[in-house]
Amino acid sequence: MGQRQVSQTRWDAGLRPAAVVFGAAVALHGADHLRRGMDVIPPAVMVAGMIQIALAVITITLVFLGSRWAPHAAAVVGLVSAAGFTVAHLLPTWGFFSDSFINAPPAARVTWFSWVTAVIEIIADTVFGLVGIAILRSRARSRAVHTLESA
Template identity: 50%
Template sequence: MTETAPDSTLRAATAVFAVALLVHGADHLRRGMDVTSPLVNALGTLQILFALFTVFLVVRRHSAAPRAAVFIGFASAVGFTIVHLLPDWFGPLSDSFINAPAAAGVTGFSWFAALFEIAADLAIAVAGLLVLRSRQLSVA
């Protein structure tokens, strides 16, 4: 099977997404896992499992990869925005960087990691949509 431009874009976006996962994870390790609630830790664990599965699907060029990319990309972007970028309105669902207490260990690197992750989430989701659209056009 010949790789199309949208397929190449999805693979490139997936590589950036994988790096963003590592950067964001490194920030959480730096800050300590005890600064986030058990709910945030559980949701983060689910996110990383779905994200790694999506990376696996893309690397294997599985037909479900674009749909997985759209799902994990948009879900992660929304999730990270709620957890990190909104004020602490969501109780145990929040690890807000806005006016974070010193004990949370939020630094400029934390902001970079979260924003990089959200941008990479959106990139992989849009890349997945491009592949799905190109498949629909090639069938029609």
């Protein structure tokens, strides 16, 4: 087994643990939203969160089925989720898609737990997306080297 193949296997093997952490972070953040109460979440944020949960379930399923599309899904869902949570929770209130923790009113029930779950989710989303990108890059390099060796 060549070095390139070992490298690819190592990255591929990292996708499952990243998917588990990603799934746990999504669940933990969802638990915080349930704790806070669904009545305090803006409708656009709630819809986006439901879409994100559905895409997370699909992506994690692809990972554990060993689908060739899993790293693509991880890259897109992970990085889009990280960006979405960042703009929704870590920026001051800015519009209909904002559930800001920065200047949240007391009725929003934002606590230290909300902050921790949001930050953990953003980190887990980012890592999941970056592992997906690393796998795609590793596969592209392997194909390029294989093509050069075949020529």
